[in-house]
Amino acid sequence: MTEKNKIMLEVKNLSISFGGLRAVDEFSISIRKGQLYGLIGPNGAGKTTVFNLLTGVYKPNEGSVVLDGTEVTGKKTIEINHAGIARTFQNIRLFKELTVLDNVKAGLHNQFHYSTIEGILRLPRYFKVERAMDEKAMELLKVFDLDREAEYQAQNLPYGKQRKLEIARALATNPKLLLLDEPAAGMNPNETQELMDTIRFVRDNFDMTILLIEHDMKLVSGICEELTVLNFGRILAQGNTSDVLNNPQVITAYLGE
Amino acid sequence: GNSASQPAADNASSGDEAAADAAGDEAAGDDAAAEAPAADGAVIKIGGIGPVTGGAAVYGQAVKNAAELAAKEINEAGGINGALIEFQFQDDEHDAEKAVNAYNTLKDWGMQILMGTVTSNPCTAVVEKSQADNLFQLTPSGSAIKSIQYDNAFRVCFSDPNQGAASAQYIGEHSLATKVAVIYDSSDVYSSGIYEKFAAGAKEQGIEIVSAEAFTADSNTDFSVQLQKAKDAGAELVFLPIYYTEASLILKQADTMGFDPLFFGCDGLDGILAVENFDTALAEEVMLLTPFAADAEDEKTQSFVSAYEAAYGGTPNQFAADAYDAMYIIKAAGEKAGITADMSASDICEAMKTAMTEITVDGLTGEGMTWTADGEPSKAPKAVKIVDGAYKAM
Amino acid sequence: MVIKMKKSMNKNTKNNFITYGMVIIVFAIVQLLLATGHVSSLMGGLLVPLCTYVILAVSLNLTVGILGELSLGHAGFMCVGAFSSAFFSMVTKNTLPGGLRFFLALLIGAAAAGLFGILIGIPVLRLNGDYLAIVTLAFGEIIKNLVNVFFIGKDENGYHFSMKDAISLDMTVDGETIINGPQGITGTPNDSTFLIGVVLILITLVVVLNLIHSRDGRAIMAIRDNRIAAESIGINITKYKMMAFAISASLAGVAGVLYAHNLSTLTALPKNFGYNMSIMILVFVVLGGIGNIRGSIISAVVLTLLPELLRGLSDYRMLIYAVVLITMMLFNWSPKAIEWRERVLPKNLFGGKTKEV
Amino acid sequence: MVDVMSFVSYLLNGISLGSVYAIIALGYTMVYGIAKMLNFAHGDVIMVGGYIVFVFVSTLGLPPLLGIFVAMILCTVLGVTIERVAYRPLRMASSPLAVLITAIGVSYLLQNLALLIFGANTKSFTSVVAIPPLKLADGQLTISGETMVTILVGIIVMVCLTLFVNKTKAGQAMLAVSEDKGAAQLMGINVNGTIALTFAIGSALAAVAGVLLCSAYPSLTPYTGAMPGIKAFVAAVFGGIGSIPGAMIGGILLGVIEIFGKAYISSQMADAIVFGVLIVVLLVKPTGILGRNIQEKV
Amino acid sequence: MAMLEVKDLEVYYGMIQAIKGISFEVNEGEVIALIGANGAGKTTTLHTITGLLQAKSGSIVFEGKDITKTPGYKIVSMGMAHVPEGRRVFANLSVYENLKLGAYTRKDKAEIAESIENVYKRFGRLKERRDQIAGTLSGGEQQMLAMGRALMSKPKIILMDEPSMGLSPLYVNEIFDIIKEISESGTTVLLIEQNAKKALAIADRAYVLETGKIVLSGDADQLMNDESIKKAYLGE
Ligand SMILES: Nc1ncnc2c1ncn2[C@@H]1O[C@H](COP(=O)(O)OP(=O)(O)OP(=O)(O)O)[C@@H](O)[C@H]1O
Ligand SMILES: Nc1ncnc2c1ncn2[C@@H]1O[C@H](COP(=O)(O)OP(=O)(O)OP(=O)(O)O)[C@@H](O)[C@H]1O
Ligand SMILES: [Mg+2]
Numbered sequence A: 001m002t003e004k005n006k007i008m009l010e011v012k013n014l015s016i017s018f019g020g021l022r023a024v025d026e027f028s029i030s031i032r033k034g035q036l037y038g039l040i041g042p043n044g045a046g047k048t049t050v051f052n053l054l055t056g057v058y059k060p061n062e063g064s065v066v067l068d069g070t071e072v073t074g075k076k077t078i079e080i081n082h083a084g085i086a087r088t089f090q091n092i093r094l095f096k097e098l099t100v101l102d103n104v105k106a107g108l109h110n111q112f113h114y115s116t117i118e119g120i121l122r123l124p125r126y127f128k129v130e131r132a133m134d135e136k137a138m139e140l141l142k143v144f145d146l147d148r149e150a151e152y153q154a155q156n157l158p159y160g161k162q163r164k165l166e167i168a169r170a171l172a173t174n175p176k177l178l179l180l181d182e183p184a185a186g187m188n189p190n191e192t193q194e195l196m197d198t199i200r201f202v203r204d205n206f207d208m209t210i211l212l213i214e215h216d217m218k219l220v221s222g223i224c225e226e227l228t229v230l231n232f233g234r235i236l237a238q239g240n241t242s243d244v245l246n247n248p249q250v251i252t253a254y255l256g257e
Numbered sequence B: 001g002n003s004a005s006q007p008a009a010d011n012a013s014s015g016d017e018a019a020a021d022a023a024g025d026e027a028a029g030d031d032a033a034a035e036a037p038a039a040d041g042a043v044i045k046i047g048g049i050g051p052v053t054g055g056a057a058v059y060g061q062a063v064k065n066a067a068e069l070a071a072k073e074i075n076e077a078g079g080i081n082g083a084l085i086e087f088q089f090q091d092d093e094h095d096a097e098k099a100v101n102a103y104n105t106l107k108d109w110g111m112q113i114l115m116g117t118v119t120s121n122p123c124t125a126v127v128e129k130s131q132a133d134n135l136f137q138l139t140p141s142g143s144a145i146k147s148i149q150y151d152n153a154f155r156v157c158f159s160d161p162n163q164g165a166a167s168a169q170y171i172g173e174h175s176l177a178t179k180v181a182v183i184y185d186s187s188d189v190y191s192s193g194i195y196e197k198f199a200a201g202a203k204e205q206g207i208e209i210v211s212a213e214a215f216t217a218d219s220n221t222d223f224s225v226q227l228q229k230a231k232d233a234g235a236e237l238v239f240l241p242i243y244y245t246e247a248s249l250i251l252k253q254a255d256t257m258g259f260d261p262l263f264f265g266c267d268g269l270d271g272i273l274a275v276e277n278f279d280t281a282l283a284e285e286v287m288l289l290t291p292f293a294a295d296a297e298d299e300k301t302q303s304f305v306s307a308y309e310a311a312y313g314g315t316p317n318q319f320a321a322d323a324y325d326a327m328y329i330i331k332a333a334g335e336k337a338g339i340t341a342d343m344s345a346s347d348i349c350e351a352m353k354t355a356m357t358e359i360t361v362d363g364l365t366g367e368g369m370t371w372t373a374d375g376e377p378s379k380a381p382k383a384v385k386i387v388d389g390a391y392k393a394m
Numbered sequence C: 001m002v003i004k005m006k007k008s009m010n011k012n013t014k015n016n017f018i019t020y021g022m023v024i025i026v027f028a029i030v031q032l033l034l035a036t037g038h039v040s041s042l043m044g045g046l047l048v049p050l051c052t053y054v055i056l057a058v059s060l061n062l063t064v065g066i067l068g069e070l071s072l073g074h075a076g077f078m079c080v081g082a083f084s085s086a087f088f089s090m091v092t093k094n095t096l097p098g099g100l101r102f103f104l105a106l107l108i109g110a111a112a113a114g115l116f117g118i119l120i121g122i123p124v125l126r127l128n129g130d131y132l133a134i135v136t137l138a139f140g141e142i143i144k145n146l147v148n149v150f151f152i153g154k155d156e157n158g159y160h161f162s163m164k165d166a167i168s169l170d171m172t173v174d175g176e177t178i179i180n181g182p183q184g185i186t187g188t189p190n191d192s193t194f195l196i197g198v199v200l201i202l203i204t205l206v207v208v209l210n211l212i213h214s215r216d217g218r219a220i221m222a223i224r225d226n227r228i229a230a231e232s233i234g235i236n237i238t239k240y241k242m243m244a245f246a247i248s249a250s251l252a253g254v255a256g257v258l259y260a261h262n263l264s265t266l267t268a269l270p271k272n273f274g275y276n277m278s279i280m281i282l283v284f285v286v287l288g289g290i291g292n293i294r295g296s297i298i299s300a301v302v303l304t305l306l307p308e309l310l311r312g313l314s315d316y317r318m319l320i321y322a323v324v325l326i327t328m329m330l331f332n333w334s335p336k337a338i339e340w341r342e343r344v345l346p347k348n349l350f351g352g353k354t355k356e357v
Numbered sequence D: 001m002v003d004v005m006s007f008v009s010y011l012l013n014g015i016s017l018g019s020v021y022a023i024i025a026l027g028y029t030m031v032y033g034i035a036k037m038l039n040f041a042h043g044d045v046i047m048v049g050g051y052i053v054f055v056f057v058s059t060l061g062l063p064p065l066l067g068i069f070v071a072m073i074l075c076t077v078l079g080v081t082i083e084r085v086a087y088r089p090l091r092m093a094s095s096p097l098a099v100l101i102t103a104i105g106v107s108y109l110l111q112n113l114a115l116l117i118f119g120a121n122t123k124s125f126t127s128v129v130a131i132p133p134l135k136l137a138d139g140q141l142t143i144s145g146e147t148m149v150t151i152l153v154g155i156i157v158m159v160c161l162t163l164f165v166n167k168t169k170a171g172q173a174m175l176a177v178s179e180d181k182g183a184a185q186l187m188g189i190n191v192n193g194t195i196a197l198t199f200a201i202g203s204a205l206a207a208v209a210g211v212l213l214c215s216a217y218p219s220l221t222p223y224t225g226a227m228p229g230i231k232a233f234v235a236a237v238f239g240g241i242g243s244i245p246g247a248m249i250g251g252i253l254l255g256v257i258e259i260f261g262k263a264y265i266s267s268q269m270a271d272a273i274v275f276g277v278l279i280v281v282l283l284v285k286p287t288g289i290l291g292r293n294i295q296e297k298v
Numbered sequence E: 001m002a003m004l005e006v007k008d009l010e011v012y013y014g015m016i017q018a019i020k021g022i023s024f025e026v027n028e029g030e031v032i033a034l035i036g037a038n039g040a041g042k043t044t045t046l047h048t049i050t051g052l053l054q055a056k057s058g059s060i061v062f063e064g065k066d067i068t069k070t071p072g073y074k075i076v077s078m079g080m081a082h083v084p085e086g087r088r089v090f091a092n093l094s095v096y097e098n099l100k101l102g103a104y105t106r107k108d109k110a111e112i113a114e115s116i117e118n119v120y121k122r123f124g125r126l127k128e129r130r131d132q133i134a135g136t137l138s139g140g141e142q143q144m145l146a147m148g149r150a151l152m153s154k155p156k157i158i159l160m161d162e163p164s165m166g167l168s169p170l171y172v173n174e175i176f177d178i179i180k181e182i183s184e185s186g187t188t189v190l191l192i193e194q195n196a197k198k199a200l201a202i203a204d205r206a207y208v209l210e211t212g213k214i215v216l217s218g219d220a221d222q223l224m225n226d227e228s229i230k231k232a233y234l235g236e
């Protein structure tokens, strides 16, 4: 297997039920390194639930998740993050009262180290590492055109920028796989266009594998290479973007017209 | 020592007059109660400390009122060696730290003598400071041993061990019971202090303590368990080294459950008959060892009680009596020592220290009270029994 | 860009130094007044308690403002620090020199309280919101209750311990009761001084302020703002919650040491170590602005002085105090008042801006 | 035999004590559930209720029922006024702790007002319950009239409150307000009015609780409400705060645990035992016995 | 006379001015679109109309009555409904209870059940989930609930804040059909949308908001063909 064809995420038969409702049923997916992959489907199909299963928010009833050769099924959220999955949330979850910069630096938490004592006593390493963190964080903010707002409180950013900041923060954890839940929700077409460019940029420059959920078809067809369509928790279609979008079942269940 | 005077008796007659006009302008219990400086401005500044807010306010308020009453009477009778008393009382919320703050406030005001503090624990903290300042301190009711551990400090009431031992002795000698239960407040210095010595004394008297159950300030409404245990253990007498607020509840609950032993208490129980609206039938036959009973027939007590009632509306309890005595004791010792208004606190203290061991005072809380250099009073405890809703000396 | 970041880092450093400076200047002024005899006995006596409450307020702010959890049991940690250190000082009263003894007492108080912080934190930090608050309240009350039934004595046969009463210690006649249940510990050496108090405030400030602006502090505040997101970026929730809680507890322990060595009598009453005290500390924190360390200092000082300054009002003192407290809260927190203040007053007096450190 | 007897008697005593906690907890949980605030002054409104009845019944000689009625009205006025003056301005404050602290201020205020008006002296309260105690097993066990009335009133209040919240429009409004005040307003609900109504009901209940508390434990001081207030808060959490039947169950359980702890473990450590059990319960069931476990959707 | 008339409205968040004197009107039966970039002040405008925020100056007149200072809950009973940004469903109540609360201001008790059935008919998913706790619904499901709940009050005018956000393409179309339907049944609509194209397609008139000011207004068809609009909001 060449580096390019390496499988980054291998999910097999993932299932979960809430009470009687089988929200995700036998979900399987295989994503190659560096791919931009889309997860779509009608409202309530189970897309966000898949993200929650992948990131350990819910424990699956069945199935397995393998990230870059490592089994992460049923692990805790933070272990999964350490293993290399980072995400954004459908309903934005920023550290509202921290500055934009500190949001990203919190993301860098596990990339940079000094001890509590060094922090409290402000030993030289504190300054050295903090400076390195600042530089790295600003670099990331620049990618998302957020560098001018570095000192703003996150909650004072307009909606669209908050979404971008969430992506920046997730990226800061240096993941192998990035999960984006409706990144373009609440953005107008121009902003969406910009976002598409940014996502591509991230994939290319950070060598990232990205799985995203989106309802904006322009974004999906514009940047996703492959798609999986969920319907009632089950996979309705899977394959390359144009095939899937032309699949009559997908059109009836999801796209309409 | 020889008797300096008979302060309380001397003033008993003038007490009525004091009460008459006190009722007019002092009903609010204003701080300035005794502020009647002499023409030449020579006053002896006496400070008082105790809780007038917070859970222990009832004790501090009684002391404050009675002390103000006494100060007024003393001033009307010409003061101490011709110098009038200026009395100021500060709140300590029954907290050691606040008591020290109160003490310092009084010092800033120019206090020369301290009548306080009311409760034991703050008193122990304050005595540390008064000793350092060599300031004469007489506590009306701080009963812990350490509350007067230095030579500048004296007290009016009995010490806790004294009360505990005396109670055991009394019960033993009068063969009141052989099986005794104790209900005490384990979160209170006074109560647990008495209990400890009572237990030791009981052993000597051959009294068996069949159950000793505690309660705390945080669970002091329901006493059914403590009573049930006493009942199950076959106690003939229940010893209550506690304050009357809880005791009134205990009596009611014992009555409800049909448990009717002898109840025996200490000075903290005094005041129970004065609880507004209390069904005194419940307290029938309760015995207590106390130096003071508001219903006592003697003239001194009678005139004090009526003056107090007129001024503050409410029957004085034993704390009030202690405080009233304390002011007269200060007067007696002051006169003996020949203190004057222009003396420094430290000089006054030196003079008073000696004088205290030389005076004999007849007060509300004891006839012929004398003091030893360690600050403890010597007086006979009175055992009283509640009969027909009134205290009856035994 | 780097320049701008440096500026921001300098800004918080500068802010910290303003806080330290404020404390040092006040200290210097008080020393000057003391030297020239301009300090009343009342104020003189209040200096150490003020330091105690400032440390308590700052340390609780770490839990409430930075960790974002409501704790109603802070006085419990203070109690642990006070009793453990006072016990140590009593035992070593005649064997160790004063300075060393007090230094060791401080370490012991801080360590004991910190240990309790961890022990209590394990179950407590699994809960959220008001449930966490009530459990901390419960722990505080348990500590107070247990201290009241603790009896330790010493005689020639060594140490005796009981949880019932002093009689059960079964000591020989010349035995000395060191911890005597509700009567607590009497005779603790008066080692606390204003200087020591101020030094401890500064240490507390350094610990808290530097922690906040470090990697760990950021993690703690991230957890406060959004636990789920913090988990998703790999922050260990338990570890950091525990860290904040334990540091906060051990600083409260330090305050307890200061408290215990200021008065010669130490008892665990509802007034000084019960939930009333915990709530009082919380009042300092909230009035000063949640998360605002400087505000905590100021409001601890103001609210400790206030009842003393109101002594002249005698019977109305606590009533007025309550009214003033309510009014200050309304003035400081009600959105309408804040808006009015922003318009009318050039700059906030204190505590106006919250969650700013 | 004696053991069984005393066990039963402890149980009955526990229920008596618990019934008083329960009735206070009902008001507590009501206000907490709807207004989402810990009203630390609730215990003191109870104390005020006690004094009002004391003045009207014990001193002025009004019939007890009329006295209770007057107390309910006056406490309602008091509760609504407190809410209007001290709590409402802080409803939109940036931290919910602000109003908690103000509640503490109100608590101090009420205590010190009572202290000024009535003095610190304990007042003995004449029980408003004229029912004689029920004697069982040859008089070895007794259930006081106060206990029977308290439990009965508690159950009636519990049922009425539950019906009120679930069946009436005002109850529905309360539920909505407790969830999201802004959204509730968008439904056409008068948020301020609903919260004022909650305080009115809570305070009227406090008056009833005050009368029953003082009847069962007839000593009244300005601080009478403080500790039962805290205990009732604990009881409410025990049962699952916000849950009306939970408050009832929590209160009674708390009373029983307190009595059993005293009886069988140590009377000195009764408080530690009660709080210890609370902690264990919350660790096993973090939202209390009947509390709904609400999971945040990610 | 216009049904809703906003005049010289100014709104502040503390010291920050979010709305800088805007005026517009909505006539009975119209569908009016309010478009603009992130942070332009659209949400703020709606919040001020329904009384969630207080205006600093200016006036809002609804059916001839000045409601600038009227408490929000009274405005609702006058016949105005609001589908708020972020859905704001009652997270711990069931779908059914949420819908019932939507009818809080209605007096005609008997017909409420019928209205609920109507909502279920429109949003089949809600019927399936009638007893599910609203907080656990998926994002799109919650959006449907918010819409259904607003309809429950049988409003004369309904204000919608990005109703299509988070909905799947099929549902987006459906939502716009529903809006049309609502409008046809006589309800006036004030609509905020990021999806400006679809919004303009069903709107009669539109206003364009930029940093707190109205910069453009006119007939929807006309705006749809405006070059600057095309560039800024239609992504063409
Ligand atoms: N904790 C839960 N309890 C019960 N049901 C749940 C829970 N979480 C999700 N569901 C249900 O599972 C289904 C899938 O939800 P999910 O949030 O994954 O949908 P989605 O595909 O992300 O939809 P959308 O595009 O609308 O966000 C929904 O019907 C939802 O109601
Ligand atoms: N609570 C608030 N406090 C301070 N500023 C706010 C607040 N809410 C909004 N703002 C600011 O007011 C301005 C208008 O915001 P508003 O939410 O009305 O915009 P919008 O047009 O609805 O944007 P979006 O498309 O993102 O929903 C923005 O600059 C925003 O940052
Ligand atoms: Mg989703």
Ligand SMILES: [Mg+2]
Pocket (backbone or CB within 6 Å): E042, E043, E044, E085, E161
């Ligand atoms: Mg908006």
